[in-house]
Amino acid sequence: MPSIGRILRGKSFTKIERRGKLLIFQVSEGKYFMLVHLKMTGQLIYEDGKQRVVGGHPWPPLDEVLPNKYSHVIFHFMDGSTLYFNDLRQFGFVRLVDMQEKARVAAAYGVEPLSRAFTWPAFRAALANRQTSLKAALLNQSLIAGLGNIYVDEACWRAKVKPHRRADSLTEAEFRRLYQAIPKILSQAIRYGGTTFDRFRDSRGQMGNYTKYLKAYGRAGKACRRCKEIMLKEEVAQRGTTFCPKCQM
DNA sequence: TTAACTGTTGATAC
């Protein structure tokens, strides 16, 4: 395959889709697609003469001149504007693929929790019989797409289930609560612009306001918003996990 | 000074 620069030169981005946490840019008529994953610290920064719009994190200092040392890919558009792919930890990637590979990558993701495909049977089928922790199962992108560390903890808190529990140990009622909690948490978080900590910005360069609605993440040592018990933080599935030891069963 | 964290996930080994 020719180089990414050679293929993109003179083309346009004609559509942007999302699958889980993966961004998919359609290149011109759709022979090629550009996949972008921000992972932990990636960001896309769009700049024209008048403004700078940042999505991802962390926001560079206001006086930061771009490109900086974290600018790994730079797109120069024909109107003079620029798109930077910045990534402090360099976990993220920009990858150009053909239609077939794009389909293959997208197919590896599980059901989208905010889509019509997220039915009760689909949800049950994804999690039932999993011998791993609920936390690990919910973080598994091939089962349910798009849940990350924060929203898994939030969903478990809302459903009153401990993330440590083996996924296949949940009762019908617990699965039900989780099934309802997941889209609820996600749509709320999206409505409030996501969770901002450490200078994160959404795709319009705005800070997220969901932080003040968080019930689990970042609340270790504080009183549970439901039962007043002190919240705990433990490692589950190699991720920091915050939960209420009393009202999450 | 070190060690332990960190909106993630792919590779590897059982």
Next chain:
DNA sequence: AGTATCAACAGTTA
């Protein structure tokens, strides 16, 4: 196949 562990990296916090 499913599951667990480690690694990639660089900065911040304890």
